[in-house]
Amino acid sequence: MDFSDFFQQYWPFMALVLWFGYKWWNSKRVLAMLPELKKNGAILVDVRSAGEFASANAPGTINIPLQELGRRLGEIPKSAPVVLCCASGTRSGMAKLLLLKNGYRDVHNIGTWNKFLS
Numbered sequence: 568m569d570f571s572d573f574f575q576q577y578w579p580f581m582a583l584v585l586w587f588g589y590k591w592w593n594s595k596r597v598l599a600m601l602p603e604l605k606k607n608g609a610i611l612v613d614v615r616s617a618g619e620f621a622s623a624n625a626p627g628t629i630n631i632p633l634q635e636l637g638r639r640l641g642e643i644p645k646s647a648p649v650v651l652c653c654a655s656g657t658r659s660g661m662a663k664l665l666l667l668k669n670g671y672r673d674v675h676n677i678g679t680w681n682k683f684l685s
Contacts, residue, residue, distance in 0.1 A: 590656050594678035597650065598685060604675065609648040613680050614662045619654060625683030633658045640669055648673040652680040 574581070601609075611628040613620055620630040631639050633653070643649055649671060651659035656678035663676045677683065 590660075590678060593676065594656060594682060597675045597677040598682055600675065601650065601677070601683075604648045604650055607648055609650050610643055611650050611652070611683060612643065612662070614651060614653045614658050615680065623680075625652070625680055628652065628680065628683060633662055636662055636665055640666075643671070645671055648675065650675045650677050652677050652683060655679060 597604075611625070613624055613628040613630050614633040614636060615630070616632050617630060620628075620632075624630065629642075631642065643666070649666060651662045651666075651674065653659040653662075656676060659676045659678065663674050666674045
């Protein structure tokens, strides 16, 4: 089997591995930047549902569920860095795109909420 055949057969699996690899790498990068972001007044936003947030959350985070984020943008200043989290990093990734689309420039997705506990 040459590379072309291998790629055609396994490209979905390779894409999935690359996606999870990127999520892991990006989360580690944001975690390393977190002390500096906090020093610069970062807003820590957990986009999980209110129920998920009530069952467990990291100190200093505010809860704005992803489905409410669009109408609650006024609660997040554009002048401060924003660090987003959720249960797996997927919803916070969508929240990051929404914030960037709405003019926020310094937005980071740390992935899972418990990374704030590190």
